[in-house]
Amino acid sequence: MSDRNRILKMLAEGKITVEEADELLTALTSGISKGTASSGSSSSKSPAYLFVQVTGEDNVDIRIPLGLLRAGMKFTSLIPAHAAEHINRAMKENGMNFDISSIKPEHVDELIRHLGDMEINVKAKNGENVRVYCGE
Amino acid sequence: MKCPPMFMALSFISHSGAKIRIPLPLFLIWTLLLPIIFLKIILFLIVDFFLFLLHQDFRMISLLGAFYGLLCSLRGLKVKVGKKRAHGAIEIRID
Numbered sequence: 001m002s003d004r005n006r007i008l009k010m011l012a013e014g015k016i017t018v019e020e021a022d023e024l025l026t027a028l029t030s031g032i033s034k035g036t037a038s039s040g041s042s043s044s045k046s047p048a049y050l051f052v053q054v055t056g057e058d059n060v061d062i063r064i065p066l067g068l069l070r071a072g073m074k075f076t077s078l079i080p081a082h083a084a085e086h087i088n089r090a091m092k093e094n095g096m097n098f099d100i101s102s103i104k105p106e107h108v109d110e111l112i113r114h115l116g117d118m119e120i121n122v123k124a125k126n127g128e129n130v131r132v133y134c135g136e
Numbered sequence: 137m138k139c140p141p142m143f144m145a146l147s148f149i150s151h152s153g154a155k156i157r158i159p160l161p162l163f164l165i166w167t168l169l170l171p172i173i174f175l176k177i178i179l180f181l182i183v184d185f186f187l188f189l190l191h192q193d194f195r196m197i198s199l200l201g202a203f204y205g206l207l208c209s210l211r212g213l214k215v216k217v218g219k220k221r222a223h224g225a226i227e228i229r230i231d
Contacts, residue, residue, distance in 0.1 A: 049212065059218040059225065067209035074202040080194060 003028050006106075015104075027110070046113040047134035056128030066112050066134065073108050076100060138208040140166060141230045151223035162230075176200065 004025065011021040047066060054060040079087070079100065087100050112134075120132040142163040148156045166173075180196040187194060210230050218225030 057220055059216075059220070061214070061216040061218075063212065063214040065209055065212040067212075068206070071202070071206040071209040074198075074205055078194070078199055078202060 010106075024110075045116065045136075046109065047116040048136050050115070050134050051132070053131045054128065055131075056124070056126065066115070069108055069112060070105065073103065073105055076103060138211070140204070140207045141211045143231045145227075145229040145231065147227040147229070149218070149225040149227060 007016075007021055007024045007028065010016045011018065016024070050064045050066055052060070052062040052064070081101075084101050088098065091098050091100075115134040118132075118134055120130070122130040124130075140162070142161070144160040144162050146158045146160060177197070177200065180200055183196045187196070213230040214227065215229075216225055216227040
């Protein structure tokens with residue numbers, strides 16, 4: 001089943017709203033056009049690891065598998081309904097109107113796919129460099 | 137299907153590039169823990185049966201599955217720390 005059909009199926013089943021489906025389809029079409037514009041782009045392939053590299057006086061090289069994010073997602077599905085309500089209420093009190101139960105594995109997959117484009121470079125005055133990026 | 141990490145390698149790298157690698161066999165720990173794991177699965181299945189009778193949605197076995205998934209996804213983790221003044225580095229790798 002293609003991604004487009006999957007989104008339409010989720011809409012038909014009432015798992016997502018019309019607005020969410022519209023956003024997903026827009027993201028999908030923009031992703032496809034980006035992929036065709038630069039074939040073999042990192043955005044089409046989901047990265048496997050998150051890399052943190054610190055160079056300078058101390059050298060630190062960390063490779064974290066992004067599968068940990070997916071595995072962590074399974075724990076959110078174990079949160080009992082009444083506990084989720086408490087979390088949502090606490091988050092709302094702190095200015096985040098967010099429903100924790102609305103996070104779906106598809107969302108995490110999409111997030112990971114888009115993390116491939118992310119790169120953070122920090123250059124300190126003392127010559128230390130910090131680089132955070134996702135890749136294979 | 138992914139399986140839990142089987143080795144944890146501890147490496148000491150000198151400034152010249154010489155590397156001492158100590159593989160720690162994690163599979164031995166899993167083998168030793170196997171009877172406890174089986175016991176836990178059986179216990180969780182019994183608890184789940186009672187939870188089902190009590191019309192509860194929560195399943196203990198899914199918690200075990202989630203922990204297993206978390207353990208499996210640890211494969212590939214690598215931490216390397218080196219100090220210029222100490223002329224060496226330590227690397228921990230889970231495979």
